[in-house]
Amino acid sequence: xxxxxxxxxxxxxxxxxxxxxxxxxxxxxxxxxxxxxxxxxxxxxxxxxxxxxxxxxxxxxxxxxxxxxxxxxxxxxxxxxxxxxxxxxxxxxxxxxxxxxxxxxxxxxxxxxxxxxxxxxxxxxxxxxxxxxxxxxxxxxxxxxxxxxxxxxxxxxxxxxxxxxxxxxxxxxxxxxxxxxxxxxxxxxxxxxxxxxxxxxxxxxxxxxxxxxxxxxxxxxxxxxxxxxxxxxxxxxxxxxxxxxxxxxxxxxxxxxxxxxxxxxxxxxxxxxxxxxxxxxxxxxxxxxxxxxxxxxxxxxxxxxxxxxxxxxxxxxxxxxxxxxxxxxxxxxxxxxxxxxxxxxxxxxxxxxxxxxxxxxxxxxxxxxxxxxxxxxxxxxxxxxxxxxxxxxxxxxxxxx
Amino acid sequence: xxxxxxxxxxxxxxxxxxxxxxxxxxxxxxxxxxxxxxxxxxxxxxxxxxxxxxxxxxxxxxxxxxxxxxxxxxxxxxxxxxxxxxxxxxxxxxxxxxxxxxxxxxxxxxxxxxxxxxxxxxxxxxxxxxxxxxxxxxxxxxxxxxxxxxxxxxxxxxxxxxxxxxxxxxxxxxxxxxxxxxxxxxxxxxxxxxxxxxxxxxxxxxxxxxxxxxxxxxxxxxxxxxxxxxxxxxxxxxxxxxxxxxxxxxxxxxxxxxxxxxxxxxxxxxxxxxxxxxxxxxxxxxxxxxxxxxxxxxxxxxxxxxxxxxxxxxxxxxxxxxxxxxxxxxxxxxxxxxxxxxxxxxxxxxxxx
Numbered sequence: 001x002x003x004x005x006x007x008x009x010x011x012x013x014x015x016x017x018x019x020x021x022x023x024x025x026x027x028x029x030x031x032x033x034x035x036x037x038x039x040x041x042x043x044x045x046x047x048x049x050x051x052x053x054x055x056x057x058x059x060x061x062x063x064x065x066x067x068x069x070x071x072x073x074x075x076x077x078x079x080x081x082x083x084x085x086x087x088x089x090x091x092x093x094x095x096x097x098x099x100x101x102x103x104x105x106x107x108x109x110x111x112x113x114x115x116x117x118x119x120x121x122x123x124x125x126x127x128x129x130x131x132x133x134x135x136x137x138x139x140x141x142x143x144x145x146x147x148x149x150x151x152x153x154x155x156x157x158x159x160x161x162x163x164x165x166x167x168x169x170x171x172x173x174x175x176x177x178x179x180x181x182x183x184x185x186x187x188x189x190x191x192x193x194x195x196x197x198x199x200x201x202x203x204x205x206x207x208x209x210x211x212x213x214x215x216x217x218x219x220x221x222x223x224x225x226x227x228x229x230x231x232x233x234x235x236x237x238x239x240x241x242x243x244x245x246x247x248x249x250x251x252x253x254x255x256x257x258x259x260x261x262x263x264x265x266x267x268x269x270x271x272x273x274x275x276x277x278x279x280x281x282x283x284x285x286x287x288x289x290x291x292x293x294x295x296x297x298x299x300x301x302x303x304x305x306x307x308x309x310x311x312x313x314x315x316x317x318x319x320x321x322x323x324x325x326x327x328x329x330x331x332x333x334x335x336x337x338x339x340x341x342x343x344x345x346x347x348x349x350x351x352x353x354x355x356x357x358x359x360x361x362x363x364x365x366x367x368x369x370x371x372x373x374x375x376x377x378x379x380x381x382x383x384x385x386x387x388x389x390x391x392x393x394x395x396x397x398x399x400x401x
Numbered sequence: 402x403x404x405x406x407x408x409x410x411x412x413x414x415x416x417x418x419x420x421x422x423x424x425x426x427x428x429x430x431x432x433x434x435x436x437x438x439x440x441x442x443x444x445x446x447x448x449x450x451x452x453x454x455x456x457x458x459x460x461x462x463x464x465x466x467x468x469x470x471x472x473x474x475x476x477x478x479x480x481x482x483x484x485x486x487x488x489x490x491x492x493x494x495x496x497x498x499x500x501x502x503x504x505x506x507x508x509x510x511x512x513x514x515x516x517x518x519x520x521x522x523x524x525x526x527x528x529x530x531x532x533x534x535x536x537x538x539x540x541x542x543x544x545x546x547x548x549x550x551x552x553x554x555x556x557x558x559x560x561x562x563x564x565x566x567x568x569x570x571x572x573x574x575x576x577x578x579x580x581x582x583x584x585x586x587x588x589x590x591x592x593x594x595x596x597x598x599x600x601x602x603x604x605x606x607x608x609x610x611x612x613x614x615x616x617x618x619x620x621x622x623x624x625x626x627x628x629x630x631x632x633x634x635x636x637x638x639x640x641x642x643x644x645x646x647x648x649x650x651x652x653x654x655x656x657x658x659x660x661x662x663x664x665x666x667x668x669x670x671x672x673x674x675x676x677x678x679x680x681x682x683x684x685x686x687x688x689x690x691x692x693x694x695x696x697x698x699x700x701x702x703x704x705x706x707x708x709x710x711x712x713x714x715x716x717x718x719x720x721x722x723x724x725x726x727x728x729x730x731x732x733x734x735x736x737x738x739x740x741x742x743x744x745x746x747x748x749x750x751x752x753x754x
Binding site for chain 2: 044045046107109114115118119121122125126130133134137138139140142143146152153154155156157158159160161167171174175177178194195198199201202203254255256257258259260261262269270273389390391392
C-alpha cells in the first residue's frame with residue numbers, strides 16, 4: 001500500500017458571503033470586508049435581529065452561474081459553482097481516464113426547499129410540490145454536483161456537523177493514498193435555512209451583532225452559507241493532467257470529544273486529540289506550524305475549549321492564528337472546505353488573515369489572534385481546525401512542497 | 402478495495418424480523434401493508450433507562466445494535482466508529498420543523514434540533530462508550546453503508562487501529578413514508594401473493610440498524626472475512642454483469658468460486674429486471690436468494706444483506722428459515738449485489754475465514 005505517497009492539492013474554488021470566487025474572497029480578506037449583515041435571501045422572522053453571512057445572490061442568479069435549474073436546492077447550486085471553479089483553478093478540463101471522485105459534505109442537505117414543502121405538507125399530506133423534497137437527502141446535492149462535473153467513479157457525502165468538510169477532505173486523501181482514486185474534488189456546501197438558524201437560536205449561541213471570535217467579550221456565532229472545495233491529485237494524476245501542485249495535505253486526524261451532544265469539553269479533549277493526531281500524521285513538531293485557521297466560532301464554549309487545547313499543544317511558542325469565521329460566518333458543513341481554501345491560499349500567497357473585531361484577550365488564554373492582514377509571509381505549514389456537534393473534531397495540516 | 406485481510410468478529414441487527422437476540426423465532430414476519438416496521442428489542446438491557454427516554458427511535462435502534470455488536474465481540478472501546486445513514490434522524494428533524502412552523506420561529510427548545518443532526522447515532526455511541534477515537538458518518542443515499550464500510554476497512558488496512566465498529570441505520574416515519582409513497586416508491590397495496598410477484602408497481606418500505614465489528618487480526622474471534630467492497634453509479638442493466646466479472650477478477654475469483662448470491666430484488670418489476678437478467682446469464686445455476694422480503698427496501702438495506710450473509714456463513718441451518726429457498730448448507734463465499742433506484746450499485750464479498 002502506498003501510505004507514504006503524497007496527496008497534492010492543485011486548485012481550489014469558493015463561494016461565500018465575502019465573494020463568489022477566489023479573487024473576490026481574497027480582495028475582501030485583504031480589505032477586512034466581512035460578509036455579515038441583514039438577511040436578504042432567507043425568509044425568517046429573525047431578519048432584523050439575527051445577522052447572517054449570506055452569499056449575495058438569489059437562487060436564480062446562482063442557477064445561471066451553476067448552469068442548473070433554479071428550483072434545485074441552494075446547497076447544490078453553491079456546491080456546483082465552487083466545485084467548477086476548483087477544476088478551473090487547477091486547469092483540469094477533463095480527467096483523461098483517471099479515476100475521479102467527489103467527496104462532499106453538508107449538514108442539512110436540501111432543507112432550504114424541504115422547509116417550504118413541509119409547511120404545506122403539514123396541513124395536507126397530499127400537498128406541497130414533490131420537486132421541493134426530491135433533493136432533501138444530504139447525498140442528493142453531491143450527486144447533482146458530480147453530474148455537473150462529469151465525475152462518475154466515486155461519490156460520497158460526509159455529515160458530521162461542523163467538521164463535515166474536513167472529514168470529506170481527509171477521506172478523499174486516503175482514497176488517493178490507497179490507490180482507489182487518482183483525482184478527488186473534496187470540500188463541502190451548506191445553504192442557510194430557517195431550520196439551522198432556529199436550531200442555533202434555540203441553543204442561544206447566536207450573536208445579535210457581528211461575531212467576535214476569541215475575544216473575551218464574544219457573545220456567540222453568526223451563521224453563514226457557502227461552499228469551498230479543493231482538488232487533490234496523486235503523483236500519477238499530477239503528471240497525466242500536467243497540473244501544478246500548490247501544497248500537500250500532510251496531516252489529518254479525526255477524534256471525538258465524547259463529552260456532550262452539542263457542547264465542547266472545557267478541557268478541549270477532542271480538539272487536543274485532533275490537532276495532536278494531525279501533527280503526528282504529518283511528522284511535524286508544533287513549532288513548524290506557521291498559521292492556525294481556528295475553528296473559532298465565537299461562542300463562549302468553543303473558543304475556550306479550542307484555546308485550551310491549543311495552549312496545551314503550542315505553549316509557549318504560538319503560531320499566528322485567526323478565525324476567518326469573522327468574515328464568512330459559520331458555514332457549518334461547508335466551513336472545513338472554505339477554510340481549506342483559505343489555508344491553501346495562505347501557503348500559496350503568503351497570507352495571514354485577520355481575526356476581525358478582536359479587542360480584548362480572553363482571560364483564560366495567554367495568546368491572541370492576528371488582527372491585521374499580512375502578505376508575503378513565509379507560510380510553510382497551516383493547521384486548520386473543524387470541531388462540531390456530536391463531539392466530532394477534525395484537524396487538517398497543509399504543507400508547502 | 403484491494404485485497405486486505407479484513408475480518409468480521411461480530412454482527413448485530415435490529416430489523417423487521419425478530420432476530421436481535423440469539424434463538425430466532427423461526428418464522429418470517431411479513432410487512433403490514435406496504436411498510437415494514439422494525440421489531441425493537443427491550444432496550445433496558447443495553448442502555449440506561451433515563452437515556453432511552455430522551456432518544457428517538459433511530460437513535461435507540463442504532464445505539465442498541467452497536468452496543469450489542471461490541472458486547473458480542475467483547476470489545477469495550479473500538480478504534481473507530483463509522484456510520485452510514487441516508488435519511489439521518491428523521492423523527493427529530495420533523496419535530497423541529499413542525500415546531501418552527503407551529504410557533505412561527507419563536508420560543509423553541511433545542512432538544513429535537515440537537516438530536517436531528519446526521520451524526521447523532523455515531524456521536525451517541527461515542528458518548529455512551531466515552532470513545533474519543535475516529536468517528537465518521539456517511540450520508541450518500543444507497544452508498545451510505547458502503548462508504549462507511551470502505552472507510553472502516555481502510556482504517557484497518559492503514560493499521561490506524563485493529564478494531565472498528567461499522568454500521569448503518571435508517572428509519573421510516575409516517576411523514577417520510579407518505580412522501581416516498583407519493584414518489585411512487587411503494588406498492589399501493591401489498592400483494593398477498595408473495596413479495597417478489599410483480600402484480601403491482603413499487604416495493605415495500607423498510608428500515609433497520611445493523612452493526613459489524615471489523616478487525617485486522619486473524620484469530621478465533623473471526624466469524625467471517627470481508628473480501629471486497631465495490632460501488633458504481635448509474636450503470637445500465639446490461640453493463641452490471643461486466644462490473645461483477647471485473648470485481649471478481651480483481652479478487653482473483655470467478656463466479657464459479659461463489660457459493661451463494663444474495664440479490665437486492667425488491668418486488669418492483671422495473672427495479673428487478675437487472676436481477677432477472679443476471680439470473681439468466683452470470684448467475685445461471687448459482688444459488689441465489691433475496692433479502693428484501695425480510696427488511697423491505699431502504700437505502701442502507703445492503704447492511705441487512707451483509708448481516709444475513711454472516712448468519713449464513715456462521716450457521717446456515719439456523720438462518721435457513723429466513724431464505725426464500727432451501728440452500729446448500731456449505732456456504733463459504735457469498736456475493737451480495739444490490740442497487741438502489743438504479744443509481745447506487747454495490748457489490749460486497751464475504752466468506753468463511
